[in-house]
């Protein structure tokens with residue numbers, strides 16, 4: 001059947017196709033960046049692409065109008081967005097903060113960028129201000145409360161229909177109260193198509209087991225993600241991992257977040273995988289698990 005197409009015609013059709021559409025490796029070569037960087041742009045919606053089987057195709061016209069995150073103009077825009085969001089969030093001004101987000105979306109920012117480089121970066125600025133003694137913990141609490149409400153509004157706006165990739169359970173361990181980091185990572189994973197079971201913060205070990213068992217009743221669980229922001233919780237994380245492994249066979253466990261130094265640290269806690277960085281790096285790690 002396949003031999004019905006003359007070889008020379010098949011080749012010229014392919015080269016015509018490749019002049020209009022590019023593979024991710026070709027895009028990486030054109031942009032002078034790593035393949036995984038392009039993959040993250042595509043998976044988070046920053047660079048439009050279509051999937052053909054397991055391959056991605058990027059239209060040349062889309063590449064021509066694409067501005068890579070981190071180029072000076074975009075970088076400046078993102079840090080301005082974070083600064084303005086930080087101000088509105090500390091002021092407890094949800095409507096003003098939402099206006100900043102709507103402005104960013106209207107000028108082409110995608111929801112993942114708004115979450116990670118907007119709301120997440122604004123909260124890190126709040127932390128720096130607090131650590132310097134410039135703001136009170138009441139200011140931080142007000143900003144966090146606005147942050148949670150912004151996440152709700154943004155995820156309602158970017159809800160994605162269609163087949164889910166697979167499910168992921170995510171939570172912070174006992175003693176770690178940083179719920180916003182969990183919620184933000186969960187929303188990024190939902191936006192890129194995962195079914196996410198979110199366990200929130202300060203979850204005791206036996207409740208991690210219950211959360212995974214609950215998820216498994218609905219769909220196979222690709223991984224359990226334990227997000228650790230507070231340092232000094234290694235023993236708690238280690239016993240959480242051990243309790244989950246004792247109850248659930250063959251579960252893949254990812255441990256990460258700001259309090260996890262590197263893969264060696266995560267492995268010492270009993271994890272299978274880790275990577276440094278944001279929820280976008282977590283997404284790429286999960287995508288790579290079969």
Ligand code: B12
Pocket residue numbers: 116119120121123124125126127128130131140144175176177178179180181182184185225226227228229230231232254255256257258259274275276277278279280281282
């Ligand atoms: C808000 C906040 C709180 C709030 C949390 C409220 C809430 N609802 O979440 C409250 C008041 C509870 C709190 C308490 C404390 N906090 Co606090 N907090 C913060 C603050 C300002 C923002 C946290 C946040 O939301 N960040 C935004 C998130 C979205 O960014 P992110 O952390 O990078 O999150 C990403 C990753 O987690 C990633 N991710 C998740 N899972 C995984 C997995 C993998 C594999 C990968 C790759 C990525 C990944 O996804 C997220 C999105 O990209 C930070 C400042 C900061 N730099 O973050 C301090 C901060 C984290 N807190 C700090 C401190 C000191 C504390 C307290 C000890 C204060 C005190 N003396 O009581 C307590 C500890 C409480 C506890 N036992 O956990 C320190 C860190 C402490 C440490 N290293 O242990 C920080 C850094 C402030 C500072 N500059 O000193 N805090």
